[in-house]
Amino acid sequence: xxxxxxxxxxxxxxxxxxxxxxxxxxxxxxxxxxxxxxxxxxxxxxxxxxxxxxxxxxxxxxxxxxxxxxxxxxxxxxxxxxxxxxxxxxxxxxxxxxxxxxxxxxxxxxxxxxxxxxxxxxxxxxxxxxxxxxxxxxxxxxxxxxxxxxxxxxxxxxxxxxxxxxxxxxxxxxxxxxxxxxxxxxxxxxxxxxxxxxxxxxxxxxxxxxxxxxxxxxxxxxxxxxxxxxxxxxxxxxxxxxxxxxxxxxxxxxxxxxxxxxxxxxxxxxxxxxxxxxxxxxxxxxxxxxxxxxxxxxxxxxxxxxxxxxxxxxxxxxxxxxxxxxxxxxxxxxxxxxxxxxxxxxxxxxxxxxxxxxxxxxxxxxxxxxxxxxxxxxxxxxxx
Numbered sequence: 001x002x003x004x005x006x007x008x009x010x011x012x013x014x015x016x017x018x019x020x021x022x023x024x025x026x027x028x029x030x031x032x033x034x035x036x037x038x039x040x041x042x043x044x045x046x047x048x049x050x051x052x053x054x055x056x057x058x059x060x061x062x063x064x065x066x067x068x069x070x071x072x073x074x075x076x077x078x079x080x081x082x083x084x085x086x087x088x089x090x091x092x093x094x095x096x097x098x099x100x101x102x103x104x105x106x107x108x109x110x111x112x113x114x115x116x117x118x119x120x121x122x123x124x125x126x127x128x129x130x131x132x133x134x135x136x137x138x139x140x141x142x143x144x145x146x147x148x149x150x151x152x153x154x155x156x157x158x159x160x161x162x163x164x165x166x167x168x169x170x171x172x173x174x175x176x177x178x179x180x181x182x183x184x185x186x187x188x189x190x191x192x193x194x195x196x197x198x199x200x201x202x203x204x205x206x207x208x209x210x211x212x213x214x215x216x217x218x219x220x221x222x223x224x225x226x227x228x229x230x231x232x233x234x235x236x237x238x239x240x241x242x243x244x245x246x247x248x249x250x251x252x253x254x255x256x257x258x259x260x261x262x263x264x265x266x267x268x269x270x271x272x273x274x275x276x277x278x279x280x281x282x283x284x285x286x287x288x289x290x291x292x293x294x295x296x297x298x299x300x301x302x303x304x305x306x307x308x309x310x311x312x313x314x315x316x317x318x319x320x321x322x323x324x325x326x327x328x329x330x331x332x333x334x335x336x337x338x339x340x341x342x343x344x345x346x347x348x349x350x351x352x353x354x355x356x357x358x359x360x361x362x363x364x365x366x367x368x369x370x371x372x373x374x375x376x377x378x379x380x381x382x383x384x
């Protein structure tokens with residue numbers, strides 16, 4: 001029986017796309033006849049209640065309560081002992097001396113001083129293609145550890161064929177060392193009462209919807225300019241609802257917002273829970289995703305699942321993910337963004353066609369198939 005450990009730290013706290021990916025992989029994993037899966041998290045002195053963040057994850061989870069994760073990450077090169085000393089393997093036949101035969105990391109970087117085989121996940125190459133959009137601390141972390149992480153890993157996992165090509169080109173990694181394990185829509189949870197949501201977030205008219213971290217790569221300053229054009233030219237009745245936590249380097253967005261003649265119709269509602277998010281997808285006129293660069297892009301598939309037509313960038317991985325089920329725009333051109341949105345909201349037959357295509361498109365990506373692919377990769381690595 002092989003023991004395989006997953007680093008589940010990205011599941012905790014307010015999840016970004018990496019956290020969703022990590023959580024859904026863990027939630028769908030079950031043991032096989034020859035592989036036992038477990039998870040690892042740091043939880044200093046048990047201060048954080050991670051029961052909600054890890055709800056539905058059935059693999060056993062080991063908590064290290066010695067350090068906060070951030071402290072461990074800053075000290076790991078100085079510590080005299082290895083990563084696995086923090087975690088034992090959990091399971092019926094585990095002993096105190098059992099450690100993972102294979103460890104899987106989901107957020108680019110592998111810690112030093114780790115036994116056994118390793119795989120890490122590189123979701124995209126934003127830090128090379130668009131370094132000006134990356135949080136300074138995260139850039140330092142990735143650049144400081146990526147060479148070691150790539151060298152230490154038996155395989156590099158990524159989330160799209162687009163990202164695979166980017167990794168091959170920009171890091172010089174051979175194709176046979178990179179494996180694609182797709183994302184899918186994250187569709188757990190249910191719906192909240194829309195009237196309550198509308199009252200809570202002051203939504204009193206039809207609305208266009210965006211969800212995601214507020215950061216430069218999401219191109220929200222261009223979305224604001226496009227929204228201004230729609231108000232000026234077509235006098236649309238809609239508000240623009242932007243959900244998501246504040247990220248980093250978002251000055252261009254807040255400047256565009258403060259200068260917008262439509263700012264009173266733009267509603268920033270912050271981070272929303274999963275039931276609220278599902279409800280906002282379901283009731284929106286359209287979902288807008290004008291990103292400059294995505295390694296995959298989960299939100300468009302989520303919108304499709306909730307029967308919401310999608311307007312998305314014609315950039316990076318998004319055409320691979322959305323296929324014919326989105327109206328594509330040039331993210332660098334506010335006119336193009338406005339035209340794409342107008343096409344969807346002004347033509348109900350076209351919007352209905354996008355909804356129908358979206359329902360079918362979303363079904364092509366499932367966490368079950370992604371987990372089966374991951375298990376196959378694990379078997380291959382462990383047999384080498």
